[in-house]
Amino acid sequence: MGLRIYNTLSGRKEEFVPLREGEVRLYVCGVTVYNASHVGHARALLTFDVIYRYLKFLGFRVTFVRNFTDVDDKIIQRANQEGSTAEAIAKRYIAEFRRDSDALGLLSPTQEPKATEHIAEIISLIRRLEEKGMAYRVDGDVYFPVQAFPGYGKLSRKRLKELEAGARVEVDARKRDPMDFALWKESKEGEPYWESPWGRGRPGWHIECSAMSTKYLGQPFDIHGGGMDLIFPHHENEIAQSEAAFDVPLARYWIHNGFLNINQEKMSKSLGNVLGIQEILEHREAEALRHYFLSSHYRSPMDFSEEGLEEAATGVERIYETLERGDSLTGLAAASPERALIEMFREEMDDDFNTPRAMALIFDKVRSLNRLLDEGKSDGASSRVAALKRMVEILGLLQDEPQAFFERKKRRWLRLQGLSPEVIEGLVQKRDQARREKRWQEADKIRVQLQEKGITLEDTAGGTVWRVR
């Protein structure tokens, strides 16, 4: 059985069949660049990074598009606060985003289009809607009439009447229906604008994704993704616009990742618990964060905690230590991965990207490989090491060779503690000397001293190695 994906549109797991054989077209809603990215973004980003990697592993030629929303109310507001321009704000946070995604070890999408670079496409899409009677003007604004689109609510399973009953937003009397949303907004004094058939203005939030996904992927395309919160209204509105314009479905499968809370609370500015990606990566390996997210299913809501992240870090190190042992015993000679193991991995991942099960399998194999290595049976080990590496790699957890991973970790720890490797090495040698002379008390004293600095010693057959815990 092949890949099965939970489709928000149907509410069920469905067999994945690409629209064009051997090819997958994937669109994921990116970020609005008005602020630094936080852990919640990281979860969404990592979810789709793993999906992207896995689809590629399956042999699909994947076109992955993830946009930047670089013009909207929040960006403009921020610019006004800082006496800057929307353009400058967007530019700054796009640069920060790129730094974060590199630090997280994300693969680059095929395309990263920006809304402001697709104004022509947006305008022509709105005109098309106008021609079909699926847009109406109110002064300099253009709205989409939701009542005119029969399928409105099909993604979020909402009925218009119920939405309106629950609507607590102020009703704009100029709109035909309170749920109608802006395709184009007239710009006010001091706001960025583009010339258009409706005067000077800027695009509404939803239309950019419709315009850009169609441009780069066509319509329909295979998979549209994003955070759970985007189901309504963003994705619902995208569907309405795009399908009203072209009379074919927008996307075949809709994938949404679950939300992340922090210490049981929703992340929000007012609670002051917004945790930036950079804050975490300052003291943790990106692989730890990735493993943390991978240890629960992408659709489950998750609660972020420092303890949880620490546990995940421990797990990642366990994997890397095993791989390091594997390398040293079998050499780096590339054996072909043991097929049966890859098959097992594939079965787990094929079930709606079940990464918790995939991780369970990996830990199972880590244990059995360690046993094999303990017994000194290196003959059958190399293909297992290779398989383990492959699995970990597909999940994006193996970003470096194991040795490089530990070096990176050591360097950062020493920097944060203000220690130099020379001092550590000196103490290790001093202890070795004491050990050779069987002055155990002195040796143990040094070890305790190092332990207090967060450094653990391992006396192995090949000499003493030190690790950062």
Added chain:
RNA sequence: GGCGGCGUACCCAAGUGGUUAAGGGAGAGGUCUGCAAAACCUCGAUGCAGCGGUUCGAAUCCGCUCGCCGCCUCCA
């Protein structure tokens, strides 16, 4: 009010009808070690919020109860 989700061992977390309920972390005991560390071995829920029901058989399906949460408004 409408729609949806969740409650599995000390903690995290898979599993949605059928062998002994994955895996990780923490913990306990052991092997190894001068002692450690790492690794390995062993142990750990007779039970899956509670109560009923369906079934030859349920954590898994149905009903009720309790508790928690999300969305319906910008939000990954």
